[in-house]
Amino acid sequence: MATHGAKRRTSKTMGRYQSADQRGRYTPPRPATASHSAHWYGWMLLDLLMFGLLVIVLNYLQVLPGSTSPWYLVVGLIALFVAFYLATRYR
Numbered sequence: 001m002a003t004h005g006a007k008r009r010t011s012k013t014m015g016r017y018q019s020a021d022q023r024g025r026y027t028p029p030r031p032a033t034a035s036h037s038a039h040w041y042g043w044m045l046l047d048l049l050m051f052g053l054l055v056i057v058l059n060y061l062q063v064l065p066g067s068t069s070p071w072y073l074v075v076g077l078i079a080l081f082v083a084f085y086l087a088t089r090y091r
Contacts, residue, residue: 037091045086052079 020026055076058064064072 035091037089041086041090045083045090048079048083048086052076052083055079 053076055064055072059068059072059076062068
């Protein structure tokens with residue numbers, strides 16, 4: 001049974017202590033300038049979202065040339081998917 005006055009031993013006092021650098025578990029911090037997207041990136045993302053939505057709505061309303069076409073739907077969905085992909089990469 002342990003006594004009440006005994007100190008708890010830490011890993012620094014037991015055995016051989018290795019720093020995080022020596023163990024290979026240290027990840028250096030990234031520079032602050034490397035973690036931001038370009039200023040135009042967000043605008044391009046929003047433009048693609050609006051373009052995709054506009055193409056799909058205008059195709060539904062039969063305003064685009066050639067009446068309704070499944071290709072307008074494909075173009076609108078591709079624009080939306082690209083915008084969502086870019087949104088996941090935005091920093």
